[in-house]
Amino acid sequence: MTAPAEAARPPLDGWAGLEIAVQDAAGARAAAAGGASRVELCTALRMGGLTPSDGIVEAVLAATGGAAGFVQALVRSRGGGYVYDADEVDTMCREIRHLKAAGAHGVVVGALTAKRTIDLAALEQWIEAADGLPVTFHRALDACADPLGQLARLAGSGVGRVLTSGGAVRSIDGLAVLEAMVRQRPAGVEIMAGGGVRIQDIGALVRAGVDAVHLSARVPFVDAHPSGPGGGAQELDSTSVELVGRARRALEAR
Structure with missing residues (x-):
């Protein structure tokens, strides 16, 4: 049996720090060992991330020692856009309740209306389902017609954190908007700040005043075992301890 990873290092001098997107227990261990403050846990990162199973949440908690606040679970029932119908909103309410029961420390959600504004009605249902768990609004905000204007609509909603690139493909290209958001x-x-973050971008993002930086720190590898008909692509991803460590050092050097 693999020993649990060392607990994540504390926030950087009161700064919220470093979040790593991971897909499994091995990724969470790597994130913790490299110095992440927390992880965003999901599956299918190459699709932008989907809701992890209860089993994955439990495995990650076991692998990382269950450090308080470390596991933030993405809630996204399908790929594609962020406009959801009533059935999909209800499905994600159910997923939130299951994730909480499995031990997740927080949830990451996001929904838009057809007019590219924040769907506050869906968000209210998910926050109610979270029943006190911390809630992050994800990069659905960057798909809004006016991300900065929409940010203001989260006032009093129960959302405590926003993941955003400032409306750009890469966070480094959204610096001006990120500064305005701060x-x-x-x-x-x-x-x-999150979205295409590279190690060399971290200093500029911190100088923009953001509270934390989010990246995947993943590297591709080829599964040597045959997948068989319908098995899908054999190129997979793993979380790199070395990349997480470099990101941590970039924050410490800010």
């Missing part, structure tokens, strides 16, 4: 964010809401 200045104009609702009270009690952290701004976490």
Whole structure:
């Protein structure tokens, strides 16, 4: 049996720090060993991430020692856009309740209306289902017509953190909007930069005033075992301890 990873290092001098997107227990161990403050746990990162199973949550908690606040679970029942019908919203409510029961420390959600505004009605249902768990609003915000304007609508919603690239494909290209988000964010809401983050971008993102940085720190590898008909692509991803460590050092050097 593999020993649990060392607990994640504490926040950096009061700064919220480093979040790593991971898909499994091995990825969570690598993130913790490299110095992540927390992980966003999901499956299918190459699709943008989907809801992890209860079993994956339990395995990650066992692998990392269950450090408080470490496991933030993505709630996204399918790939594609962020406009959801009533059945999909209900499905994700059920997923949130299951994730909480499995021990997740927080959930990551996001929904838009057909007019590319935040779907506050869906968000309210998910926050109710979370029943006190911390809630992060993900990069659905970056698909809004006006990300900065929509950020203000999260005031008093129960969302405590926003993951955003400032509306750009890569966070480094959204610096001006990120800086404005930091200045104009609702009270009690952290701004976490994420989206195509490279190690060399971290210093500039920190100087923009964000509270945290989010990246996947993953490297591809080829599954040597045959997948068989219908088995899908054999190129997979794993979380790199070395990349997480470099990101941590970049934060410490800020």
